[in-house]
Amino acid sequence: MSTGVNLKELAAELKLSPSTVSRALNDSYEISEETKKKVVSMAEKLNYQPNPFARSLRENKSKTIAVVMPERMSSFFSKVIDGIEEVTHQHGYHLLIYSTHEDVEREKKIVNLLMNGRADAIVMSVSSQTSDISHLARLHERGFPLIFFDRICDNIPTTKFITNDYESSFEGTRHLIQQGCRKIAFLMLSKELSITKERYRGYLDALKAAGLSPTPSLQVTCAHEEEKNIEAIRNLLLSEDRPDGLVSSVEKLALATYHAVKKTDIKIPEDLKIISFFSNLSIAGLLTPSLTTITQPAFNIGEECAKLLIKKLTKPRQPDLPNQTISIPSKITIRASTLVEY
Amino acid sequence: MSTGVNLKELAAELKLSPSTVSRALNDSYEISEETKKKVVSMAEKLNYQPNPFARSLRENKSKTIAVVMPERMSSFFSKVIDGIEEVTHQHGYHLLIYSTHEDVEREKKIVNLLMNGRADAIVMSVSSQTSDISHLARLHERGFPLIFFDRICDNIPTTKFITNDYESSFEGTRHLIQQGCRKIAFLMLSKELSITKERYRGYLDALKAAGLSPTPSLQVTCAHEEEKNIEAIRNLLLSEDRPDGLVSSVEKLALATYHAVKKTDIKIPEDLKIISFFSNLSIAGLLTPSLTTITQPAFNIGEECAKLLIKKLTKPRQPDLPNQTISIPSKITIRASTLVEY
DNA sequence: AGTTATTTCGCAATCGTTTCCGTATTTTAA
DNA sequence: TTAAAATACGGAAACGATTGCGAAATAACT
Incomplete structure (x- = not known):
């Protein structure tokens, strides 16, 4: 099906051996310029395409x-x-x-x-x-x-x-503190993840540097299902110990937070300030209010x-x-x- | 590098021929159940992985x-x-x-x-x-x-x-008309595209069905660069013949429209109603105001x-x-x- | 002129599978 | 009991490329 000429057929057409044709196409020094040209033009004429599997098999790549x-x-x-x-x-x-x-x-x-x-x-x-x-x-x-x-x-x-996960998270958290936040929540995926470990550490250290003590109930580990995450975040936002700032360690949890906020009468940024690791810049500017982002390269x-x-x-x-x-x-x-x- | 045992080595280990081993692994009827088991277990023991290129070369797939x-x-x-x-x-x-x-x-x-x-x-x-x-x-x-x-x-x-590009576009446009729109813009990518042809046709037919005549200046063909699109749309929205409704035939032009609107004092949906082909449901609900969508499956x-x-x-x-x-x-x-x- | 280099090319092996044959052994049928 | 058929396996070709080696033809050198 579909496969065109192969090396042997191309060689036959040129009245040359397959090895010569192969070398000519691979621009080997052993082949004269004259035959190289013949070979190349004939290869183009017949639209020769080397078989990738034969090549991979032989070259082991x-x-x-x-x-x-x-x-x-x-x-x-x-x-x-x-x-x-x-x-x-x-x-x-x-x-x-x-x-x-x-x-x-x-x-x-x-x-x-x-x-x-x-x-x-x-x-x-x-x-x-x-x-x-x-x-x-x-x-x-x-x-x-x-x-x-x-x-x-x-x-x-x-x-x-x-x-720079640690530093970005540190800076992001510090930014919230500078903006007056005192009870800052942290949203993350599994704690096994390298990025959550580092970003979490940055968050904690920024709190510590500001003399704030972390509150366990403000640190929520989310799952894969968006609906559940939204619900968990809503509960966080409506809890007794509600946060006034929030660091989201991944993009989708920031979106979930906006969804959760929509279901309450909480106002961003008056009641809650949000910063998130986020890559979709076009959307960040379109959210209401627009989202402060830590943009990964x-x-x-x-x-x-x-x-x-x-x-x-x-x-x-x-x-x-x-x-x-x-x-x-x-x-x-x-x-x-x-x-x-x- | 990295490559483990091959069929020949596996066969040697089993004191069988490569052909027999191949057949055994491919569950051929020509091989007894007894040897099949031996082969399979030895293959697992040695973690035999067939070379995909050899197979592809041979089978031509x-x-x-x-x-x-x-x-x-x-x-x-x-x-x-x-x-x-x-x-x-x-x-x-x-x-x-x-x-x-x-x-x-x-x-x-x-x-x-x-x-x-x-x-x-x-x-x-x-x-x-x-x-x-x-x-x-x-x-x-x-x-x-x-x-x-x-x-x-x-x-x-x-x-x-x-x-159903035509029908969806027709219905979407009709929805705008039902909501009171009379000057409806249409945003598209290249007119060569099958989807713009169909969606455009649906848009035109819906206008016609409502007795509205299409205005060429309201039909804008966009390009690839977001900034330029936003500018073009802003010009449309501020033009003399400004639209009161807008159908976007692709997702990214709806986002560009929101960006453009942000740069004016136009209010959605009071001044302009928007509908768009759109797949990112989570975002559609987060836009302000939330976006009416034609969601493709x-x-x-x-x-x-x-x-x-x-x-x-x-x-x-x-x-x-x-x-x-x-x-x-x-x-x-x-x-x-x-x-x-x- | 005779020997050695150099250039240019062909033969055949190789990569790791699958599969067409052939064959030895056993089973079934006549 | 013998021919036919089924079973179980091995040998070798094939897939299409690359490449080590050898060899013929030409060029260069003494």
Whole structure:
């Protein structure tokens, strides 16, 4: 089905051997310029396309990179992938993309499938359920190129790209305090996640630095279902110990908060000031009131992941991906949701 | 690097021939139950993973489906892909995903790359620049399984999945008219696009049915850059012949409209009522005022695309994808942006 | 002129599967 | 009892590319 001419047929047409044609197409020094030209023009004429599987089989590489992430409906992850694609596309690499839907079992299944070499490398952000990382450790121990972004595994000695989670969260929380907040809530996904750990730490330290003591009831761990999250946040906002400020460690919980607020008569920013890690800038400005955001350099993170991998995969004898965590800073944009004067 | 045991090594370990082992693993009738068990358990013990490229080369199929779409940062396309992945994943298929960024040249490049068989089929939604469809026609003529969704090519005789663009647009426009609008604007991307043609037709017919005559200055064709779109829409809203209602044929133009409105003192819905094709329900409810939407069955469209393809690819002798256009209806949800009483 | 380099190309092995044959052994049928 | 058929497995070709090695033809050198 559909497959056009192959190397042998092309060679027959040219009255040359397949090896010569292959070398000519790969611009080998062993072939005269004259025959190279003949070969190339005939290849174009017949629209010859090398079979990628034959090549992969022989060369033991696929020119494919796999991206594994927890969800697709997220401007952060979409932008990261746009960044990855931007550089991989220039180098002729293809992208296999998998969403785990925050499900470890699915993540394990995908990772194990990927161990057979279908992709040359994996770029990944772990699911919020992931605590057992044996599937990832195994992959890495086998020498499989693996790099993390955003939601990383600290224990696996490879390169990780993150934003300055701790500092951004610290600064964001400090901003709320400066705006007069004293009872600041913190919304997070699973506590297993690297990003919640760091962002939570930044939040706590900012409270401490201001002489405020953290209130356990103001720190809520959310789940995957939006409806439940909205309800949990509403309960928080209506509780006896209601917060006057709120830090959301991920985008979707900020949206859930706006939904929750809509169901009460709480006013933002008068009664409650909100700041969130957030990547969808267009929407941040459209919320009412507009949302103060900690904007992660999503596209840039994707680009850096890809650049490093491309270097590792294309240069002849590259060392392993170094065990380092590279941080690209976020940018805080203050909007109406945290302004004293609204 | 990374690759474990292969079939020959596994066979040697079992003192069997590779052919026997292959057959045993593929549950061939020619192999006794006894040896099958031995083989399977040894394969598990050694964690044998068949090389996908060897298999693809031999079988001439990749267990991979390519998805080509105009942009990634869109809840519609994200949901479609989630739908596709949901069913392909169950059948052990992998997804190569490409974004054309609304660029025909890039689309052509991708499609031509895909002709070498790297994927068993292509699911695609064309770019807004795509008027010359020769690259797609060629693909299809070669017998390559190709199906369209949303932004389709009518001239290519294969299966297309869309929503009821005409009817939804008609109903949406009629809704505006019923709410008292008399000068209704229409926002669209390129007029080449199947979806704008249909939605535009629905809009025009609804006007006609109500005895209203269309005003050319109220029909604006937008581009790719958000800033420019916002400016163009602002000019529309401030023009002499300003509209009192607006139909946006795609999600991002509705967001641009909200941005544009923010820069004026126009009030929604008092001065301007808005309805839009829109997939991000969570956001629709969060806009101020909340947005009346025509919600496309994005996830469902993805599922149906994938189901059809899987059937075509996995059953032995399937006919070609029939030349038909399957429509899955959208649902209109009325929110504050079109309500008379706000 | 004779020997050595250099250029240019072909042969055949290889990557890891699957599968078409062939064959030895056992079972069934006549 | 013998021929036919079923069972269970191995050998080798094939998929389509790349590449080590060898070899012919030409060029360069002594």
